[in-house]
Amino acid sequence: MEQELELSAVIGFQGKVNGGLILHPDNEHIIYPLGTTIVVRHIISRTQQFLRGHDNDISVITVSNTGKYIASGQKTHMGFQADIIIWDFDTLQVIQRLKLHKVLIQSLSFSHDEKYLASLGGQDDNTLVIWDVATGKALCGNPVGTNTANQIQFFNNSDSKLITIHNYGIRLWTADLINKKIQFQDVNMGQIKRVFSCVVIDPTDSFAYLGTKTGDIVEISLERALFKRFGPQKRLFSQGINCVNLLANGDLLVGAGDGTLAKIGSKDMLVKSEAKVIGAVTSITMTADTTHFFTGTSKATIYWCDSDKINPELRNTCHYERINAIAFPYEYSELFATCSLNDIRVWNMKTRQELLRIEVPGLECFSVQFMADGKSIISGWNDGKIRAFLPQSGKLFYAINDAHNHGVTALMPTTNCQRIVSGGMEGEVRIWRIGKQTQIMEASLKEHRGRVADVRINKNDTQAVSASYDGSCIIWDIKSHTRVMCLFESTMFKQIVYHPDESQLLTTGSNRKVTYWDCFDGQAIRMLDGSDSGEINALAITKDGNNFVSGGEDKKIKVWDYDEGICYYNGVGHSGSISKIEISPDQRYVVSVGSEGAIFIWHTPEKIVNKTQ
Structure with a gap:
């Protein structure tokens, strides 16, 4: 039986779910969805806990008034x-699993006394349902x-x-939960047409303030179901308003699609x-006294703000686009580097900063690799350039111009730091001699006909192996620059690793x-079915060669026994395809990165760690 791989930490915040970043009423935890997982993070200690029960991406999240429940x-x-x-917040256990809506859950809201949960399906469902929280039964729907x-x-x-x-209207609903009926009244908006995106109701239930895609705020009277006024005066927020919240003094906080945070009287x-x-504002979540708030954006950043001055202070950041590679320094597990569509980042393993x-x-x-x-x-x-940067300042150390014609897709340095083997989009493998002042190309090996996906070097720096999208893997002699052997298969090779004994x-x-070669x-000695549903993009092998880890488009991390060819552990958490996996040099953690921009850090199972020590 496959066991669940234990998740240690996540570096990631998608910011794509509107209202997805929530400050718990205890003012100590922030809660947000990341793919199929809900992350509960302690603000001071930065410890993380995970709620895992969904089998597809989370589209909406809410917390009840006292913080007892998360939905x-x-x-x-x-x-x-x-x-x-x-979910029960104290135990982090599932209390109820509710099934009625189809395709998508659009919105959720707890009643003030936490007895009921209202849910709204997406446009394919477009149904409103009120649930009893205690029993999990649907009381009425429409x-x-x-x-x-x-x-x-x-x-x-x-x-x-x-x-x-x-999209073009507002409805007020009155539920008769005893007779299981629900009635509605449309708010009279006159000639005004708006696509409404968010709403906040004042504490007395007299007025509601609605953000629109046009970029203004509409105030309505709830008692009379009537349009009252627009705001702000002579100003529209570019790219619409995504979230709106109320301060204790009645002022409004709004977050707009162009990254504007504003306070409106x-x-x-x-x-x-x-x-x-940076990025479109998607969440505003306030402290209990409304003096401060957290805000989340679509560019995966979290800010801490003073409600009075609106002075955003960056608290959390991560990749917001696909991550292409991950690398640890030689025999050092305290930090690692990732590279993405936008940049290279170096992370502290313990603090995840x-x-x-x-x-x-x-x-x-x-x-990316460390020398x-x-x-x-x-x-x-x-x-097409290879760039070397200094590891503390990030300044450019040297660059190899025109290293490859259309992009450098793979590279690996030798352990003696004298050479780099690189692969390119055009299918060439090149060997570079690295000197103090000069970087010289020793050889250009032109036998692949497709993109070079991966390059590996053996322990004593005598051979390199390259894997290509054209279905060939070639072992090269680094010193004589000749081909030693070629492996063929009808596939697009994505990654290749040496067994530790080579x-x-x-x-x-x-x-x-x-495939084992x-x-x-x-x-080819042996072939394993690595996945039922998607390509496998990533492999990593333990130091003793007894286990290896795979991941790919099925979004699962799998830990295998090398000799038995059996998958013993399964890790679910990614919401996009997994692009790369690395095992930390001390063998204690498996780090996986994917197309959604998140970095997942998994505990290597104790049995496997003990074997490698």
């Missing part, structure tokens, strides 16, 4: 039911009409009154103060197989 909803495939899960609804919200002082906001609807952050960011504007980094002496970080870029090679690729005669 989350997911998206799923067309025609299938989308689950809602109610289609919300042909006009797509975007959010549902209970009133602050009633468990029978709700509001839904739509409730009496005169004028902008009192504002600031810009970013230590260094290296950016080359407008360019994508395909591959064994720790004196430089080498990287391959889509402009008698065998392990490859994987688009055929979803993990004999280094002596180049024959």
Whole structure:
């Protein structure tokens, strides 16, 4: 039986779920979804706990008034039911799993007394349902009409009154939970047409303030179901308003799609103060006294702000686009580097804080490695250059211009730090001699006909092996620059690793197989079905060679026994395809990165760690 791989930590915040970043009422924890997982992080100690019960990406999350319950909803495939899960915050256990809606859960809201949960399906479902939290039973439900609804919200002082906001309209609902009936009233908006994106209700349930895609705020009277006024005066927020919240004095906080955070006076609807952050603002979550708030953005950043001055202070950052590679320094497990569509970042393994960011504007980094002496970080870029950076300052150390024609897709340094073997988009493998002042190309090996996906070097720096999308893997003699052996398979090779004793090679690729090869005669010894549903992109092997780890487009991390060829551990958490996996040099952690921009750090199972020590 496959066991679940234990998740140690996550470096990641997608920021794509509107209202997804929530400060728990205890003012000590922040809660946010990351793919299929909910992360509960202690603000001071930065310890993390994980809620894992969804089998697809989480689309919405909410917390009840006292913080006793968390509710989350997911998206799923067309025609299938989308689950809602109610969690107990203290035990982090599933209390209820609710199934009724199809395809997508659009919005969730707890009643003020925490007895009921209202849920709203996406546009394929477009149904409103009220659930009993204690029993998990649906009490009543109703289609919300042909006009797509975007959010549902209970009133602050009633468990029978709700509001839904739509693309072009607002409805007030009154539920009779004893007779299981629900009635609605449309708010009279006159000639005004708006796509409503978010809503907040004042503490007395007299007024509601709604953010619109147009970039303004609409105030309505809830008692009269009537439009009241627009705001702010003579100002529209670019790219629409994504979130809105109320301060204790009645002023409004809004977050816009262009990265604007603004405070708007409730009496005169004028902008009192504002600031810009990186990315579209998707969440504003306030402390209990509303003096401070956290805000999350679509560029995977979290800021801490003073409600009075609106002075965003960066608290958390991570990649927000796909990560292409990951690397540890030679025999050092305290930090690692990742490279992505935008930059190279160096992370502290314990604190999970970013230590260094290296950016080359407008360019994508395909591959990254540490030199064994720790004196430089080498990287391959889509402009065809190899760049080396100093590991503490991040300054450019040297660059090899025109290393490859269309991008450097793979590289590996020798352990004696004298050579780099690189592979390119055009299929060439090149060997570079690295000197103090000069970097000279020793050889250009042109036998692959497709992109070089991976390059590895053996322990004594005598041979290198390259894997290509054209279905060939070639073992090269580094010193004589000749081909030693060639392996062929009808697949696009994605990664290749040496077994530690270097008698065998392990490859994987688009055929979803993990193949063992004999280094002596180049024959395939064994083939394993690595995945049922997607290509395998990544492999890593333990120091003793007894186990290896794989990952790919099925979003699962699998830990295998090398000799038995059996998968014993399974890790689920990624919401995008896994692009690379590395095992830390001390063998205690498996680090995986993927297309969603998140970094997952897994505990290596104790049995495996003990064997490698």
